Amino acid sequence: MDTGTHIAMGIALGGIATINPVIQQDPVIFSTVMIGTVVCSHAPDFDTVLKFKSNAVYLRHHRGITHSIPFILFWGLLIASILSLIVPDVSFMTIWPWCALAVILHVFVDIFNAYGTQALRPFSNNWIALGFINTFDPVIFSLHMVGFVIWFFGTNPTLTFAVIYLLLILYYLKRYMQKKVLERKLLLYFGDVEGIYTSPTIKQNIWRLAITTRDSFYVARSVDGHIQIVDQFKRRPVPNTRLMATVKTDYNIAAFRSFSSVYRWEQVEHEHYTEVRFIDLRYRSKDHYPFVAVVKVTNDLRIISSYTGWVFSEQKLQDKLLIEDF
Known part of the structure; x- marks a missing residue:
């Protein structure tokens, strides 16, 4: 899901947590639990910072290890521990179950869109992408907003979000x-x-x-x-040639092929180099396929330029692949 929806789910869990009388009656405990559920509802996506390193690294790792079984356990323990140290009057055992639930919910809802997660690591590196909920779903987000408004006017948040999540279960079944x-x-x-x-x-x-x-x-x-x-x-298989053997060693191409589940390839011969392009077919937008991996290889099999990521015009793609004349 998108960041906004994940955070909305964290706030909703903070409201549901008031089912515990200790949390409901103490503003300090309630605020601490709410901070924990909101932070934990986004924690698995902290790997987004990898995008600053490169698109290839991001593709390799986003929704990978940070969404894995060990990290599902790790995030809740880490954030609950930090909060219990910052606010020593609040018991770790009061915070932790809700933090853990927020992380579990984050990873769980991510498996329903087309991108998916590697939630079964370390037992399996396969991507789980069920592909029937959009990354941003206006129905899911709007129902949370309705819940917040109703809560603001004084209704019981546990009951309010219990009804909303029941409606969401029915919505997921419909999709x-x-x-x-x-x-x-x-x-x-x-x-x-x-x-x-x-x-x-x-x-x-x-x-x-x-x-x-x-x-x-x-x-x-x-x-x-x-x-x-x-x-x-x-449908053409990638040929077993020296050129393609070189292409497959490129880190951008390797990252793309490890992530993309359905793609085609093409190559164009130029005077001094060959351009090989891999095109993901899942993300067609306005007659364009924006998610690609491209590599330029010289006639003597040297990789001189490569790129992977989302690009919405040919000119921008070529700008990213800009090389000096040789």
Whole structure:
């Protein structure tokens, strides 16, 4: 989920925590628990700072180890310990369960969008991305805002958010069923489907789709339940050549391929170098595929430039790959 929704969930958990009379009756304890749930609701995304190092490092690690089983335990223990030291009158055991729950909720809701997490590390490095909730979902965020308004006017926060979270469970079930209906339609249409990648948009009636068959990649949209094929690409395996062996050693390409679940590749020969491009098919936007990895390799197999990340124009991409004449 987006940062705003994660923080909203942390505030909601702080309100639910008032089910404990000790938290409800003492403003200091309540404030400490609230700080803990808000911080912990965002803690797994502290790895966002890796973006300052490079996009490749960010792709390799975002929603990786910080969302893993050991770190799910670590964040709650760390933040509850710090708060209990800062506010010694508040028991660690009063803070910790709510901090731990905030971290668990963060990682749990992240598995439902198209990006996903590596939540099963260290047992599995596979990405879990169920792909039926948008990274920012206006229904989820709006329901939290409604809850805050109702709470402001004096209602019991535990009861208020219990009702809201029950509604959200029903909403998640509805979105899951919508995804399954889309998948059934695609299986009937194509027949030889090997993979379906769904990506809901901010609009409830529009989904982005990427479909892998034995011979082709298809990029599609679903609008009001109607499937629209917008692109088709012949499926070509990455060749076993010296050029591609060199390309695969590049850290930007390696990061992209470790993360992207459905992509195509292309190469363009220039006078002094070859440009190889990997294009993720899940994120089509306005007739453009913004998530790419590109590398330029000289004729004598030296990597001279590479990049991976989201770029929304060819000119900006080439600016990032700028190299001196040689």
